[in-house]
Amino acid sequence: MGKPTLTDLNAFKAVAEHRSFRRAADLMGVSRSSLSHTVRTLERRLGTRLLHRTTRSVSLTESGERLLLRLNPLLGELDTLLEEASSHEGKVTGRLRINGSEAAIRLLLQHIVPRFLTLYDSVELDLVAEGRLVDIVKQGFDAGVRLREAVPKDMIAIPVGGEIRFLAVASPGYLNGKPIPETPDQLAMHQCIRQRLPSGKLYRWEFQQYGQDVLVDVPGVMTLDSSQLMVEAAVAGLGIAYVPEPYAHAYLRDEKLVTVLEDWCPHIPGLYLYYPNNRHVPPSLRAFIDLLRE
Incomplete structure (x- = not known):
């Protein structure tokens, strides 16, 4: 069957994170049947089932959990490498994913995002607002924005606004x-x-x-x-x-x-932007942090 491709892995990651073939297909701009075929091909290539499927839900098998846990940081590093390789003359490019509470994302939209997109119009900014606290590394985010008390202790944290x-x-x-x-x-x-x-x-x-x-x-x-x-x-x-x-x-x-x-x-203490302290900071996140500090 050959080795899994990057397309196969990204397809699995999208379905696994959203727990939905329909939602993942919409976000990726492909048909649900095509996405399902891609994931089944990946499972055949690996020789193991990654997802439990029913007519109403999608969940991860034990193998799927292990793969997703290792895959997210690897794909994140790959995105960073490609981002750096495609940058030229100091221009910041690539995709920046930030997860936060609704209030946090609203604050960014009001005070940071307009200026950021004006300065870095080649960056694709992906903001996800949700109430529950997620593992930003496991879920493939570059950074999160939460109240200081909710920021994991092993993260680098930068204040967004005051108390x-x-x-x-x-x-x-x-x-x-x-x-x-x-x-x-x-x-x-x-x-x-x-x-x-x-x-x-x-x-x-x-x-x-x-x-x-x-x-x-x-x-x-x-x-x-x-x-x-x-x-x-x-x-x-x-x-x-x-x-x-x-x-x-x-x-x-x-x-x-x-x-x-x-x-x-x-x-x-108010809202803080945070990110892992043991990973390379992509240029797009560094630019966002510099703007916050201004």
């Missing part, structure tokens, strides 16, 4: 006639808009005052998994929400929301 804080906010209509909470324990007298984390757990609200940390498992009849939706629910008068300040800023300015427990809402 941020979470604010407890509610609409004036909701608070009308109700006691304003002055300490976190008084949230028990209110409806709170709870947040479900990407892990599936409910987020316990974190407050601090005079060095005292307080975690509150707030009451509430509604749970959401999006800070933007939580803000909109608060504006609609459905309760008190606890969200990153940038999400609430415009509504606070327009007096559609007000803060409560503001003295209990501490500043925390």
